[in-house]
Amino acid sequence: MDSLGEQVRDRRRQLGLRQEELADLAGVSPSFVRFVEHDKASVRLDKVRDVLNVLGLEMTLKVRAT
Numbered sequence: 224m225d226s227l228g229e230q231v232r233d234r235r236r237q238l239g240l241r242q243e244e245l246a247d248l249a250g251v252s253p254s255f256v257r258f259v260e261h262d263k264a265s266v267r268l269d270k271v272r273d274v275l276n277v278l279g280l281e282m283t284l285k286v287r288a289t
Contacts, residue, residue: 227271227282228262234278235260249273 225233235245235256242260246253251270258266259274268282275282 226262228260230280231256231274231278232260234280238278245274245277249277
C-alpha cells in the first residue's frame with residue numbers, strides 16, 4: 224500500500240495541481256504540503272485533513288491485531 228504522502232502526491236498530480244496551488248486551496252503553506260508528501264512525522268492532523276479534503280481523499284484509522 225502506498226504511504227499517505229505518496230497518495231497525496233499522486234492525487235494532486237491527477238488533479239493537475241502544483242504544491243503551491245494545493246497549499247492555497249487547503250489554507251496551508253507550500254512547505255506543509257511538501258512535508259506531507261515526504262511523510263514527515265511531525266505534521267498536524269487537522270491540517271492534513273484540510274489537504275485531503277481539497278483532494279477528495281479521506282483518512283481512516285485501522286485497528287491492527289496485536
